[in-house]
Amino acid sequence: MQIRPILATLKHHKAGTLLIALQIALTLAIVCNALFIIHQRLAHLSQPTGLDESHLLVIQNQWANKPTKGDISSLLADDLATLRKVPGVANAYATDGYPLSSGGITYGIGHSPDKLNFVSNTAIYFADENALPTLGLKLVAGRNFRSDEIGEIGGRDKIAPQVLIITSELARRLFPGESAVGKMAYVSDKPSIIIGVVERMQTPYVDSAMAQWSDCSTLMPFHQLVTPTNYVVRAQPGQLDDVAKRVRAALYAANRLRVISPEDGVKTFAQVRAQAYKSDRGMAILMASISVILLAITAAGIVGLTSFWVGQRRKQIGVRRALGATRHDILSYFLTENLLIGVGGVLLGGVLALGLNLWLMKQFEMARLAPGYVLAGVVTLLLLGQCAVLAPALRASNVPPVEATRSV
Amino acid sequence: MLKMTHLSKVYRTEVVETYALRDFNIDVKEGEFVAVTGPSGSGKTTFLTIAGLLETFTGGEYHLDGMEVSQLNDNARSKIRNEKIGFIFQAFNLIPDLNVFDNVEVPLRYRGMKTPERKERIMNALERVGLASRAKHYPAELSGGQQQRVAIARALAGSPRLLLADEPTGNLDTQMARGVLELLEEIHREGATIVMVTHDPELAARAQRNVHIIDGQVVDLAEDPRFHTAYTAAAGQVRG
Numbered sequence: 231m232q233i234r235p236i237l238a239t240l241k242h243h244k245a246g247t248l249l250i251a252l253q254i255a256l257t258l259a260i261v262c263n264a265l266f267i268i269h270q271r272l273a274h275l276s277q278p279t280g281l282d283e284s285h286l287l288v289i290q291n292q293w294a295n296k297p298t299k300g301d302i303s304s305l306l307a308d309d310l311a312t313l314r315k316v317p318g319v320a321n322a323y324a325t326d327g328y329p330l331s332s333g334g335i336t337y338g339i340g341h342s343p344d345k346l347n348f349v350s351n352t353a354i355y356f357a358d359e360n361a362l363p364t365l366g367l368k369l370v371a372g373r374n375f376r377s378d379e380i381g382e383i384g385g386r387d388k389i390a391p392q393v394l395i396i397t398s399e400l401a402r403r404l405f406p407g408e409s410a411v412g413k414m415a416y417v418s419d420k421p422s423i424i425i426g427v428v429e430r431m432q433t434p435y436v437d438s439a440m441a442q443w444s445d446c447s448t449l450m451p452f453h454q455l456v457t458p459t460n461y462v463v464r465a466q467p468g469q470l471d472d473v474a475k476r477v478r479a480a481l482y483a484a485n486r487l488r489v490i491s492p493e494d495g496v497k498t499f500a501q502v503r504a505q506a507y508k509s510d511r512g513m514a515i516l517m518a519s520i521s522v523i524l525l526a527i528t529a530a531g532i533v534g535l536t537s538f539w540v541g542q543r544r545k546q547i548g549v550r551r552a553l554g555a556t557r558h559d560i561l562s563y564f565l566t567e568n569l570l571i572g573v574g575g576v577l578l579g580g581v582l583a584l585g586l587n588l589w590l591m592k593q594f595e596m597a598r599l600a601p602g603y604v605l606a607g608v609v610t611l612l613l614l615g616q617c618a619v620l621a622p623a624l625r626a627s628n629v630p631p632v633e634a635t636r637s638v
Numbered sequence: 639m640l641k642m643t644h645l646s647k648v649y650r651t652e653v654v655e656t657y658a659l660r661d662f663n664i665d666v667k668e669g670e671f672v673a674v675t676g677p678s679g680s681g682k683t684t685f686l687t688i689a690g691l692l693e694t695f696t697g698g699e700y701h702l703d704g705m706e707v708s709q710l711n712d713n714a715r716s717k718i719r720n721e722k723i724g725f726i727f728q729a730f731n732l733i734p735d736l737n738v739f740d741n742v743e744v745p746l747r748y749r750g751m752k753t754p755e756r757k758e759r760i761m762n763a764l765e766r767v768g769l770a771s772r773a774k775h776y777p778a779e780l781s782g783g784q785q786q787r788v789a790i791a792r793a794l795a796g797s798p799r800l801l802l803a804d805e806p807t808g809n810l811d812t813q814m815a816r817g818v819l820e821l822l823e824e825i826h827r828e829g830a831t832i833v834m835v836t837h838d839p840e841l842a843a844r845a846q847r848n849v850h851i852i853d854g855q856v857v858d859l860a861e862d863p864r865f866h867t868a869y870t871a872a873a874g875q876v877r878g
Contacts, residue, residue: 232747235740242735549731552692553745553792554720556713631719632692634731635683635804 236567246535247571253531254575254611257524259582262607263590264517266599271514275507277444279329280397280430282366282464283499285320287474288328289313289461291481292489299384302455305485310360312484313461316476318469323360324461326454327353329432329447330506336433337389339396339404339448343419350403351443352396353433354417356383356452362395362428364464370398372411372426375451385456390418392451395426399445417448436506474498525614532618536564540626547626548633557627564623565616572615576608583607639800639831640666640689645698647684647854658684659854662698666833668799671826673845674835681854682835683804689833690723690802691715703799720748724793728805730785732777732792738764739773742792749796763791767821783814790821801825803834807841819844 240247297305306324313322327334334355338348355361358380362369372395379393394415401410401424414421431447433440465473478496481488490496497505504511540547547560555563587599647659659681666672676682687693688700691707700707703722707715725731732741742763746756764770767787769780777785786806793801803822807815819841826832826846834845842848850857 235736235743235747238737238740239733239735545731546733549727549733550744550748551716552690552719552725552731554716554748554796556716556748558713559716559748630692631716632687634725634727635687635692 232563232566233570236563236570240567240570243539246539247574250531250535251571251575251578253528254572254615255579255582257528258576258579258604258607258611259586260524261521261610262579262583262603263586263599264521265606266587266603267596268514268517268521269603270597271510271517274436275503275510275514277432278430279432279503280365280367280428280445281329281432281499283503285366285465285467285470286364286499287463287465287470287477287496288331288499288502289463289477289481289490289496290458290494291461292458294487294489297457299382299455302457302459303382303453306453306455306459308484309459309461309481312480313463313477316463316473316480318466318473318476320464320466321360321364322461322463323358323364324356324453324459325361326356326456326460327434328355328365328460328462328502329434330436330502331434331460332436332506334434337417337448339400339415339417339446341404341414341416343416343421350400350446351440352400352417352446352448353435353443354389355431355447355449356454357395357449358451358453361449361462364462365431366464367431368429369395370427370429371401371409372424374426375449379451381452382455383452385454388418389450389452390420391422393425394422395428395449396424397431397445397447398427398429400448401427403446417450436510470498525610528611529614529618532568532615533622536568536619536622537625540564540622540629543626544629544633545636547629548631548636551629551631552634560627560629561623564619564626568615568619568623569612572612576611579611580604580608639668639670639703640664640833641699641701642685642689643699643701645688645700646696647681647688647693648696657854659688659695662851662855664849664856666831668831669826669829671823671832671846672834672849673842673847674833674849674851675837675839675842676851678837680851682851684854685851686802686804686833686835689800690725691719716748720745721796722799724796724798724801726786726789726793726801726803726806728808730777730782730789730809732785732788734777737774737776738769738780738788738791741777741788742795745792745796759795759797760791763795764788766794767791781814782810783817786810786814786818787821790818790825794825799831801830801832803832805836806834807836807838815841 310322310324313319334353336351337354338345339350339352340348359375359377362374396410404410404415405413410424410427413424415424430445433444433447463473463477474496478490481490550560583604584599590596591598642662642664645659645662646657649656649658674682674685688695739760742760743756746759761770764773767790769784769787769791772780807818810818822832823844836842
């Protein structure tokens with residue numbers, strides 16, 4: 231290996247060497263953290279809701295003539311009957327909210343009516359006996375709501391359900407190591423009996439503030455008599471697109487005094503998910519774009535500097551060839567030179583990456599950067615450097631030995 | 639040691655063929671000190687580059703140290719250059735970023751020699767040219783004569799069978815040139831085979847034998863007064 235003479239040569243080309251090493255270092259620092267953010271965002275946006283999303287669509291219905299609570303009760307019943315008759319519809323129910331809807335009610339739930347002494351936050355979803363089969367939720371303990379348990383509730387009514395269905399995560403927090411079924415919990419000043427536990431149901435919120443409660447949801451047996459109303463519809467297998475086209479017409483045919491937005495009044499759950507995680511996906515794309523641009527600029531910098539050095543040292547290369555260097559020797563000289571600059575860059579870059587991560591942790595509550603990302607960044611940048619230097623290094627290896635005898 | 643028979647070197651373009659060497663014959667015996675002279679453009683440097691395996695030739699035969707070299711691949715030619723040939727260039731051709739020690743080390747590294755042996759050879763070669771104390775100096779810190787001595791040390795360090803010198807004093811003043819020439823003579827007296835290309839008839843006169851090239855061919859000046867006149871005139875212009 232020719233490491234010592236290469237280092238000696240680099241000492242005489244400090245500016246170019248330092249610039250490229252610094253460029254590699256900064257790229258590594260940014261790309262490591264960007265990859266980490268991308269991975270976190272991708273993990274976030276692929277988090278399961280617990281719902282059978284591929285068969286679901288949601289409809290937001292706004293009544294046009296300001297109906298009373300009594301009117302809404304019968305309108306809801308009529309709409310649900312209408313929806314269930316639409317060809318391809320397997321089931322439907324009305325609710326205030328659903329996972330990833332980015333809006334809804336959140337309560338504290340605990341073992342006493344003391345609101346300050348709750349065990350966990352929980353998202354509240356109003357549901358009936360059709361909610362579980364419609365959403366495809368998996369009941370892991372207890373039972374579903376019965377139709378005789380479903381009450382009606384207005385926008386300003388006090389919420390005091392007699393029975394609840396909760397998620398297994400919420401059950402674990404409320405009653406660790408025990409079965410929650412049959413036990414009492416408080417979401418109001420009156421106790422509610424937990425009659426069932428579903429495996430998973432995500433809250434409506436996807437932001438990091440709700441991350442620690444993201445699987446703590448509670449289903450309450452109510453039809454909410456307010457407008458707008460959300461209908462969740464389950465389509466039979468393979469019928470989702472057709473059902474999405476039919477439901478609007480069916481509802482308008484049943485009652486024209488309503489507004490269902492032509493833009494987003496009817497959405498498949500895939501659209502709900504895409505909208506909920508729009509910022510995560512946007513951030514991942516932005517980070518990926520920045521990473522690609524930085525890597526491309528770094529590669530271009532390496533190609534440019536090495537090409538310049540090859541041109542500058544053409545005579546030297548000829549002399550080395552005349553003194554016995556093979557083409558492979560010249561190729562490996564430039565590859566080794568780049569590797570040494572790269573190693574210097576990634577060592578500095580590794581420190582900068584951790585520093586940047588500490589700053590992001592402090593400023594934006596980002597998680598600690600896993601060492602694997604730094605390692606992946608190091609390998610990526612060293613390989614990128616070797617690939618970038620290959621073309622100019624091959625050009626250098628083709629300098630003929632007779633170049634040594636030519637005057638500049 | 640070096641034998642070229644009916645050797646030719648042709649540079650071809652789309653419209654013209656130029657013969658740099660034509661029916662070129664030379665035989666340099668082991669231990670000889672041969673000066674190759676001739677006017678500019680006569681083919682001296684082409685001869686040297688082919689002799690040093692820096693370039694290939696178009697036709698004929700070339701035996702170096704008993705080996706026919708025309709069919710050798712690039713790696714084999716590199717190996718022979720490294721092990722059997724020492725080069726001394728007019729412009730010294732030292733690597734400016736490396737100090738004297740590292741410059742002398744360059745051909746030894748390509749030979750894959752172990753560090754202790756390399757170090758011993760380098761210091762011996764530098765002592766041989768009187769520059770052991772300058773091992774850590776960079777070429778820019780040395781005079782032209784000293785730089786050429788370093789180049790000679792680099793050529794000697796590998797113990798080559800053949801030393802090829804291309805105008806070794808061309809960039810030096812008279813005093814430095816004399817010193818370098820005396821060093822070459824000393825190396826020759828110790829048994830080295832030296833082929834030196836030069837414009838300078840005075841320098842050529844110090845060699846054991848002179849070979850004159852005109853128009854890509856070796857000519858015998860003693861037998862051809864036309865060439866003798868032409869050559870003397872050209873040499874006079876160079877000196878003047």
